[in-house]
Amino acid sequence: MKLSLSLLVAAALCSSILKADLIYSNFGANHAFTAGVGLTPGYSAVASSFTPGARYALDSLSAAAFRVGPDTPDSVVFSVYSGAAGLPLSALESFTLSGLSYAAGESDGTSYPALTINSGILTASSLVHPVLEGGQQYWLVMSGVNPGDVTWNSDGNGVEGAATLIAPDILNEVPAHWSALGNYAQGAFEIQGTLLPGPEPATFLMLGSGLIGIVIRQRKRFKR
Numbered sequence: 001m002k003l004s005l006s007l008l009v010a011a012a013l014c015s016s017i018l019k020a021d022l023i024y025s026n027f028g029a030n031h032a033f034t035a036g037v038g039l040t041p042g043y044s045a046v047a048s049s050f051t052p053g054a055r056y057a058l059d060s061l062s063a064a065a066f067r068v069g070p071d072t073p074d075s076v077v078f079s080v081y082s083g084a085a086g087l088p089l090s091a092l093e094s095f096t097l098s099g100l101s102y103a104a105g106e107s108d109g110t111s112y113p114a115l116t117i118n119s120g121i122l123t124a125s126s127l128v129h130p131v132l133e134g135g136q137q138y139w140l141v142m143s144g145v146n147p148g149d150v151t152w153n154s155d156g157n158g159v160e161g162a163a164t165l166i167a168p169d170i171l172n173e174v175p176a177h178w179s180a181l182g183n184y185a186q187g188a189f190e191i192q193g194t195l196l197p198g199p200e201p202a203t204f205l206m207l208g209s210g211l212i213g214i215v216i217r218q219r220k221r222f223k224r
Contacts, residue, residue: 028156056193077144152187
């Protein structure tokens, strides 16, 4: 019984090293963002950058987006990308967020019901939990919508660091490519993750030695 209790305590101590944490957020106070303006794909995708301050496993993301009206699709794809040379590089994980709201107002002579307004913040949980390295730039990319159908609302703090995917130039054999958007505010988003431990090897050795000592002492007691 004492041996099992000791092992449970040791496991609890080890698991406490890992903790859920905020990796990045550009929302204002109380998750405020700038409604009515933001990033919208001119071709197929737009992106906002973030740089973790430490090493994390991705757990979830939240973003503020609205569709322009009831006749447009109510879902959008957000993807976490690695970065290179200050631009998105390749997707680490993608999420389809459904239930996009649209603002009340007039469009093509149709009045939108006021009940369609809500916070506009959608959240998705990670299934892959890719590791995000501290100090490296990553990107949250919005895609999966037609140009102008969805607006990724601007962040609540005016943080810059956005990019857009440029359409391919078939005539000149130029493929689709990312381009930085100067003086554009990011789309509003938040990234949550689990802080991954990174103690020195000596710390691991001390912890392991201590746990082994506990087990040996408990076994000696049982033999007596």
